Amino acid sequence: QKETTIISVKSASDAPTINRNIYGHFAEHLGRSVYGGFFVGDTSKIPNTKGVRNDIIKALKDLKIPNLRWPGGCFADTYHWKDGIGPKEQRTTIVNQWWGGVTEDNSFGTHDFLNMCELLGAEPYLSGNVGSGTVQELSDWIQYTNFAGKSPMSDLRKKNGRTEPWKVTYWGIGNEAWGCGGNMTADYYAGEYRKYATFMSDWGNKEGLIRIASGSNSSDYNWTETLMKNIPLNLLGGIGVHHYSVINWDKKGDAVDYTEEQYFKTMKEALKMEELVTKHSAIMDKYDPKKKVAMIVDEWGGWYDVEKGTNPGFLYQQNTLRDAVLAGATLNIFNNHADRVRMANLAQCVNVLQAVILTDKAKMILTPTYHVMQLYSVHQDAKLLPINFQSPLYSYNGETLPAISASASKDKNGLVHISLVNIDSKNSNKVEIDTTELGVKNFSGKIITSKKIQDYNSFENPGKIVPVAFKDFENKKGKLEITIPPFSVIVVEGK
Numbered sequence: 001q002k003e004t005t006i007i008s009v010k011s012a013s014d015a016p017t018i019n020r021n022i023y024g025h026f027a028e029h030l031g032r033s034v035y036g037g038f039f040v041g042d043t044s045k046i047p048n049t050k051g052v053r054n055d056i057i058k059a060l061k062d063l064k065i066p067n068l069r070w071p072g073g074c075f076a077d078t079y080h081w082k083d084g085i086g087p088k089e090q091r092t093t094i095v096n097q098w099w100g101g102v103t104e105d106n107s108f109g110t111h112d113f114l115n116m117c118e119l120l121g122a123e124p125y126l127s128g129n130v131g132s133g134t135v136q137e138l139s140d141w142i143q144y145t146n147f148a149g150k151s152p153m154s155d156l157r158k159k160n161g162r163t164e165p166w167k168v169t170y171w172g173i174g175n176e177a178w179g180c181g182g183n184m185t186a187d188y189y190a191g192e193y194r195k196y197a198t199f200m201s202d203w204g205n206k207e208g209l210i211r212i213a214s215g216s217n218s219s220d221y222n223w224t225e226t227l228m229k230n231i232p233l234n235l236l237g238g239i240g241v242h243h244y245s246v247i248n249w250d251k252k253g254d255a256v257d258y259t260e261e262q263y264f265k266t267m268k269e270a271l272k273m274e275e276l277v278t279k280h281s282a283i284m285d286k287y288d289p290k291k292k293v294a295m296i297v298d299e300w301g302g303w304y305d306v307e308k309g310t311n312p313g314f315l316y317q318q319n320t321l322r323d324a325v326l327a328g329a330t331l332n333i334f335n336n337h338a339d340r341v342r343m344a345n346l347a348q349c350v351n352v353l354q355a356v357i358l359t360d361k362a363k364m365i366l367t368p369t370y371h372v373m374q375l376y377s378v379h380q381d382a383k384l385l386p387i388n389f390q391s392p393l394y395s396y397n398g399e400t401l402p403a404i405s406a407s408a409s410k411d412k413n414g415l416v417h418i419s420l421v422n423i424d425s426k427n428s429n430k431v432e433i434d435t436t437e438l439g440v441k442n443f444s445g446k447i448i449t450s451k452k453i454q455d456y457n458s459f460e461n462p463g464k465i466v467p468v469a470f471k472d473f474e475n476k477k478g479k480l481e482i483t484i485p486p487f488s489v490i491v492v493e494g495k
């Protein structure tokens with residue numbers, strides 16, 4: 001019999017609000033993400049609004065998607081936005097050099113994306129082209145999307161059918177500048193960034209612009225240090241971090257058919273996010289103690305081998321309970337670091353990597369990761385309740401990882417939500433949470449789990465993994481005793 005873990009959850013007046021943008025998504029021109037995913041074209045038999053699938057729009061609205069990053073990824077540094085505006089039949093093509101070498105017809109461009117974001121109620125996050133673009137091109141893009149007055153770019157926008165500007169606040173200055181974005185050194189990129197950022201006027205956008213630097217590759221702390229040291233803080237709204245949970249880049253392993261060893265290694269990579277966020281934050285604190293600059297984890301998630309028989313450049317993979325616990329544990333980390341982590345983008349939204357939605361022609365399924373993000377959406381814009389505990393261990397082959405991860409928040413209606421993940425593949429874990437100071441008395445819960453950790457939602461059986469009512473807890477005079485089953489994600493609500 002394992003000991004009960006005592007979890008302390010307290011209200012703290014100086015605790016941060018969990019920025020809803022932590023629950024953001026990413027749509028790159030990659031495989032079947034945009035074409036054949038979000039976008040089927042307005043002549044498709046699949047019900048759509050201006051070419052965007054209605055079932056996807058509904059699912060993402062239900063998810064309360066707060067923001068969507070586009071058009072890449074690596075693709076962003078090859079993309080020239082002017083190729084994607086104006087009459088569709090006159091648009092030039094682009095060969096997607098990073099992803100499968102396919103020729104795209106540019107039928108999904110700036111108007112399509114920004115109008116889709118309006119339908120979704122999501123903030124657009126546009127990634128500018130630094131690698132193969134120009135300062136003028138990026139500056140023009142902002143004028144095109146944001147300027148209400150008379151100018152060459154706003155006239156062009158109006159000519160293309162859109163009178164009012166969209167007012168885009170979030171702008172990435174390149175992507176993975178250390179790699180596919182130009183193989184730059186941190187020093188060189190910092191110089192490029194300063195130049196681009198200087199000419200990125202907000203063109204009257206009331207919210208201003210949040211300029212986001214292409215961040216480090218996982219634990220490249222020197223990258224963050226160099227950028228923080230060399231970029232004036234008034235030009236820096238956010239700094240990115242990319243981290244994928246990959247076992248081995250040359251041998252990533254199957255997305256569904258994996259062993260416990262592979263599962264353990266994936267979890268080890270996922271939980272590394274705690275160390276990454278802590279260490280990058282410490283560097284940022286040195287130069288920005290008032291935490292003005294946001295940390296933006298604009299690519300994260302599990303990355304496995306592509307599904308057999310699919311194009312290796314399309315990064316299509318299934319999504320099992322491994323992904324659900326990975327998402328739950330990662331989002332707990334972001335919530336608990338909400339003072340600095342103010343945006344994150346799961347890679348990617350539809351049909352690519354750790355997707356929340358998979359499609360097969362007219363069919364669409366919601367993955368276990370979707371259901372975790374939906375359960376966790378209660379944390380969006382809620383006040384963090386700091387949490388403290390010593391996790392029991394999940395052991396495999398002589399190595400250990402913390403088995404439990406948790407975060408908690410109180411929303412503006414006074415509802416308390418505690419999200420709990422047990423990554424242990426065999427053992428349940430018992431926790432006790434003292435809720436007496438939280439001002440709530442009645443509890444209910446939902447759980448995501450299944451018989452086997454390799455279980456997933458298929459097109460034949462799309463409802464295999466869905467959240468169900470969770471009752472395995474007792475409230476003993478404000479002490480909440482919960483037994484968390486192996487590989488499960490639970491959200492408890494107190495009112």
Ligand code: AHR
Nearest residue numbers: 072073074075175176347
């Ligand atoms: O998300 C897939 C790719 O991963 C992105 O294009 C790139 O930024 C990262 O390396």
